[in-house]
Amino acid sequence: MTQITIRNVDEALAERVREEARRRDESMNDVLLRLLQLHFGKGVTDMGEQARNDLAQFRQGWIEDPGFEATQKAFSQIDEDAWR
Numbered sequence: 001m002t003q004i005t006i007r008n009v010d011e012a013l014a015e016r017v018r019e020e021a022r023r024r025d026e027s028m029n030d031v032l033l034r035l036l037q038l039h040f041g042k043g044v045t046d047m048g049e050q051a052r053n054d055l056a057q058f059r060q061g062w063i064e065d066p067g068f069e070a071t072q073k074a075f076s077q078i079d080e081d082a083w084r
Helices: 011-024 028-040 066-076
Strands: none
Touching: 011 028
């Protein structure tokens, strides 16, 4: 097996990996291997998880946008004459 060394990892990112490892009760190495497999692997990973190929990485949840809501207001009005 090949070993890879990653240098210059900022502390905030390293802490996120540590937290994930603690949360899963796994080593940091296992967490990083899974992430690499999910990102670069194909099919089912050695960890038994299905590799994803979707838009989930871009999902941020609902974001309120008053400008968008203002542009959509006309679509909620009913034209009474059109329904006669």
